[in-house]
Amino acid sequence: MNxxxxxxxxxxxxxxxxxxxxxxQMNFLPIAQGTRQQRCGLHGRRSQQDISHYDLxxxxxxxxxxxxxxxxxxxxxxxxxxxxxxxxxxxFKTYAERWAYKHPTPADFFRTMEDASGVDLDWFWRGxxxxxxxxxxSIDEVKLFNINTKNPDIELAAKREANEAEELYLGDxxxxxxxxxxxxxxxxxxxxxxxxxxxxxxxxYDKKKYEDFLAKLSDEEKEIINGKWNYYQMKFSNExxxxxxxxxxxxxxxxxxERHYIPAEIWRFDAxxxxxxxxxxxTIASVALDPNLxxxxxxxxxxxxxxxxxxxxxxxxxxxxxxxxxxxxPNDMQKAKxx
Numbered sequence: 001m002n003x004x005x006x007x008x009x010x011x012x013x014x015x016x017x018x019x020x021x022x023x024x025q026m027n028f029l030p031i032a033q034g035t036r037q038q039r040c041g042l043h044g045r046r047s048q049q050d051i052s053h054y055d056l057x058x059x060x061x062x063x064x065x066x067x068x069x070x071x072x073x074x075x076x077x078x079x080x081x082x083x084x085x086x087x088x089x090x091x092f093k094t095y096a097e098r099w100a101y102k103h104p105t106p107a108d109f110f111r112t113m114e115d116a117s118g119v120d121l122d123w124f125w126r127g128x129x130x131x132x133x134x135x136x137x138s139i140d141e142v143k144l145f146n147i148n149t150k151n152p153d154i155e156l157a158a159k160r161e162a163n164e165a166e167e168l169y170l171g172d173x174x175x176x177x178x179x180x181x182x183x184x185x186x187x188x189x190x191x192x193x194x195x196x197x198x199x200x201x202x203x204x205y206d207k208k209k210y211e212d213f214l215a216k217l218s219d220e221e222k223e224i225i226n227g228k229w230n231y232y233q234m235k236f237s238n239e240x241x242x243x244x245x246x247x248x249x250x251x252x253x254x255x256x257x258e259r260h261y262i263p264a265e266i267w268r269f270d271a272x273x274x275x276x277x278x279x280x281x282x283t284i285a286s287v288a289l290d291p292n293l294x295x296x297x298x299x300x301x302x303x304x305x306x307x308x309x310x311x312x313x314x315x316x317x318x319x320x321x322x323x324x325x326x327x328x329x330p331n332d333m334q335k336a337k338x339x
Contacts, residue, residue, distance in 0.1 A: 070129075080294060092113070133242040245264045247294055253283040
């Protein structure tokens with residue numbers, strides 16, 4: 001055991017390592033045993049600090065939770081998405097030069113990559129090498145907000161449009177067929193002010209109130225109110241547990257697209273669910289989360305808004321009974337050889 005006290009897990013026996021800061025020994029459970037928290041990087045419950053900070057120097061021994069393909073996938077994501085190729089290659093070259101002909105441990109690699117790149121990657125090492133949690137981020141909700149301009153001509157017209165767009169109530173639909181005319185229609189003298197007025201037509205009082213409101217605003221505030229911006233509040237959930245950046249692609253109603261990259265630090269204060277507001281003058285038609293498969297998300301069915309209907313195909317078999325077609329179908333290589 002070296003000064004860093006980090007050892008690779010090679011079997012499922014109990015690992016014992018001596019802490020150099022103390023006189024005793026620290027016993028750690030094998031990966032296949034113990035509670036879920038003990039298997040996931042010797043952590044207790046996931047807290048806010050777990051997402052952003054994982055100090056390797058505080059732990060005298062580690063059990064790395066890895067499979068043969070996981071480190072390769074992690075380093076590929078680190079190079080292509082987190083750091084970028086140029087910064088990753090520089091940091092990796094620095095690691096190779098600094099530890100040439102020596103005996104580096106995983107902790108040495110982690111620290112060197114952070115030191116050379118200048119990027120805090122504690123959350124990345126913890127998630128990819130010290131837990132078994134997968135990447136699964138979902139789009140839970142998208143809401144559209146617009147600023148209330150206080151302009152009666154605009155706001156009352158918007159209310160009229162919203163009212164006309166509402167679904168018809170079943171009872172009103174039936175009554176319209178059964179009732180030939182209402183009492184007010186039969187006797188016009190029963191009509192009062194509220195029967196005659198158009199509630200969506202601005203009055204002189206409404207216009208005067210709006211003029212008084214504008215008089216109190218600066219030119220900058222007027223520009224914000226009349227800017228016709230669309231504000232989209234989006235909620236995301238970390239279903240898998242492994243924090244990763246949120247990569248979004250907006251497709252607008254005119255066919256144009258826009259990319260947004262939100263760093264993984266967004267999960268620092270709430271590791272389960274986060275919310276973020278985006279604004280644009282264009283109308284968003286659809287949203288795609290991780291559109292280019294950069295984060296190894298295991299469930300892409302919840303990565304779209306509006307939700308996409310999954311497409312699939314099934315085969316029809318005739319005369320083969322409940323177990324389907326016989327198993328003597330040639331494989332692709334055999335098919336290619338046949339003339």
